[in-house]
Amino acid sequence: MIHIVIYDDNISRRKMLTELISLNTELICIGGFDDCSNVLNEMETLHPDVVLMDIEMPNVNGIVGVRLIKKNFPEIKVIMQTVFDDDEKIFAAIQAGAEGYILKNTGADKLLQSIVEVHSGGAIMTPSVAIKVMKFFNQHNQTEINYNLTQKEKEVLIHLSNGLSYKMVANKMDITYNTVNSHVKKIYQKLHVNSIGEAISMAIKNKIVE
Amino acid sequence: MIHIVIYDDNISRRKMLTELISLNTELICIGGFDDCSNVLNEMETLHPDVVLMDIEMPNVNGIVGVRLIKKNFPEIKVIMQTVFDDDEKIFAAIQAGAEGYILKNTGADKLLQSIVEVHSGGAIMTPSVAIKVMKFFNQHNQTEINYNLTQKEKEVLIHLSNGLSYKMVANKMDITYNTVNSHVKKIYQKLHVNSIGEAISMAIKNKIVE
DNA sequence: TTTAGTATCACTAGTTTTAGTTATTTCAAA
């Protein structure tokens, strides 16, 4: 028996969801609220398995709500519901630790399915949300532009980004100071920079070095 | 009519998938191959809408395959299939640009559903994959360790990471070179480093600067 | 009201980086 609490400022929608949930004998709705003003108290007393959380709510919204829940009751699963336009809210919710993101127009069967899925340890997303997440993922894990740094050049750059001086790099790589200097000059040319700071900044951002 | 090509080294499975797909009148399977050895040629000639791609294949595997497809035919949607929900492969596939990632034991109806969903611009993941992606997401967006850098110190650091010299930073911030020097000394103390390279490296990795 | 932290600035001296030019060897590709 999965215990569910619903947060949604639209009462008729809440009623509808409650009825929908009661159709499945595995699920039971044990509470519903307008917003997250008292979310911690409510979690404390009701201790549901899964929370259905509207993102847009007056006073204390769903993002804050899920953050509070996850911080204090990490075992409670949270599914966010949104009308969906705003990337930022999706990512905020993900970072707050919600297990699911589904659109409000999601079909009844899928909603129920999602609750069960999340309860059993999975995560669910509607496809349009998934594509945003994956795009964001890619964007922030983009494969580097190839600056054609050689292995030695990369090695020098890594050492420098770890705070070593040319002298120390030379020592570590068993080459002379002069050679390190040569490599660095080549690196700067290839990266189109002219200081160690910018080179390292570029190297890290483009994943040339870890 | 959605045109589909299947990559899977298991012939009987490929046959099964082909038959499954043909059950839906909206879908048609226009090709199937053992591995990705000739994937670019095959894409060139068949130009499917969606590719069903097994990850584990001899010779040229699915990860390489999706990477090749996405690089040369970004409009072709790719759904990865695997028996393992191996973290590394999932992320590799996502980064290669796959639109879907589903386990092989996914039900027939869900598979077909997924194809349609992906074709219409969404992305799909099985719940167990989704939770991994989201965890990874969170992990790599963790809030920084607080080094208690002041606003000015951060500002100096940002300028330095953009390649500015102390002199230029001074000019930009309307303070003297000496003050910049003071800030830097403080930064080094707080970050426990003693070179610009290490400071920037640390700053970027800990999201002190973008 | 004393204290701690921030922001500002100065001077110095030693160290390091940057950038210029030049040159040799090696190795793989055209």
Next chain:
DNA sequence: TTTGAAATAACTAAAACTAGTGATACTAAA
């Protein structure tokens, strides 16, 4: 086999950084 890139190295001079000490002014907290 010629060519070109990579790796190595040297020399130099200017510019920049590092690190030490010390000082003033302001603000907010104890």
